[in-house]
Amino acid sequence: EDQVTQSPEALRLQEGESSSLNCSYTVSGLRGLFWYRQDPGKGPEFLFTLYSAGEEKEKERLKATLTKKESFLHITAPKPEDSATYLCAVQAGSNTGKLIFGQGTTLQVKP
Amino acid sequence: GAGVSQSPRYKVAKRGQDVALRCDPISGHVSLFWYQQALGQGPEFLTYFQNEAQLDKSGLPSDRFFAERPEGSVSTLKIQRTQQEDSAVYLCASSLEGSALSAPQHFGDGTRLSIL
Numbered sequence: 001e002d003q004v005t006q007s008p009e010a011l012r013l014q015e016g017e018s019s020s021l022n023c024s025y026t027v028s029g030l031r032g033l034f035w036y037r038q039d040p041g042k043g044p045e046f047l048f049t050l051y052s053a054g055e056e057k058e059k060e061r062l063k064a065t066l067t068k069k070e071s072f073l074h075i076t077a078p079k080p081e082d083s084a085t086y087l088c089a090v091q092a093g094s095n096t097g098k099l100i101f102g103q104g105t106t107l108q109v110k111p
Numbered sequence: 112g113a114g115v116s117q118s119p120r121y122k123v124a125k126r127g128q129d130v131a132l133r134c135d136p137i138s139g140h141v142s143l144f145w146y147q148q149a150l151g152q153g154p155e156f157l158t159y160f161q162n163e164a165q166l167d168k169s170g171l172p173s174d175r176f177f178a179e180r181p182e183g184s185v186s187t188l189k190i191q192r193t194q195q196e197d198s199a200v201y202l203c204a205s206s207l208e209g210s211a212l213s214a215p216q217h218f219g220d221g222t223r224l225s226i227l
Contacts, residue, residue: 004153032213043115043202043218044154051213087153091213096167097142097206099216101153 002027002092006102013078013109021073021086021105029093033071035064036087038104044087078109113137115219117203123225124193132188132222136205143186144216145178146202154202160186190224198226 005024013019025033032051036044048057050066057064061082063074073086085106089099116135124130136143142161146154147170156170162183171178175193180186190197200223204216 034215036218041220043204043220046215046217049213049215089153096159096161097213098144098156098159098167098170099146099154100156103151103153 002090002100004088004090004100004102006086006088006105008105009103010106011108013075013107015079015109015111016077018074018076018078020075021088021107023071023073023088023102024069025071025088025090026069027090027092027100031091031093033066034089034091034099035062035071035073036089038085038087047086075107078107080109080111083107083109115203115205115217117201117219117222119222120220121223121225123227125227126194128193129189129191130193130224132190132201132224134186134188134203134205134219136184136186136203137207137217138184140205140207140217142206142208142214142216143180144204144206145186145188146204147172148200148202148221150199157188157201193224193226195226198224200224 035047038044048064053068085104087104089101145157148154159167160180175191177189200221202221204218206214206216208214
């Protein structure tokens with residue numbers, strides 16, 4: 001069964017304190033791994049797609065990496081505006097494009 | 112350009128009533144998805160359309176849930192005889208390509224459904 005597990009569930013950081021969020025997955029034939037950001041009362045906002053082990057993508061203070069079993073979202077020198085829930089999702093090769101999401105990591109960055 | 116638009120943003124209904132939730136995808140997007148998100152959880156897949164064809168409805172929790180996209184653009188998710196466990200946020204997403212490519216899905220802000 002395709003499954004995604006994110007850790008930690010919640011993370012509190014001081015402004016400028018770098019850290020990483022983990023996304024572990026089991027999937028039959030990974031087609032893509034997606035990272036989204038979700039603010040309260042809003043829909044998920046697309047951040048990155050990773051397709052194969054070893055791939056990395058960056059956007060401002062965020063960097064996503066991928067191995068055969070997990071993905072990391074590294075946050076460098078975070079700011080309070082980075083506070084949000086970060087969702088990881090996988091798309092399997094055997095299905096019609098649906099995303100299987102983890103439960104998310106809620107990040108709070110204090111000034 | 113305009114993103115995915117969902118209406119209403121909030122819906123309160125009494126148990127047993129029928130509800131209809133609307134999704135306007137990004138213009139030209141071929142694929143449309145519906146997800147259900149419970150409080151504190153990640154979204155869960157309900158159903159998928161490629162143009163007007165419903166290609167996957169494996170996530171619909173019961174036969175009380177029905178979705179359509181008759182002209183390949185706007186979609187409606189209908190829930191009949193609502194129950195309290197149907198309370199959740201219903202998210203719609205669209206993507207440019209069909210399922211052959213891993214195009215990112217772009218989400219609307221959802222409809223928060225509360226069943227009393």
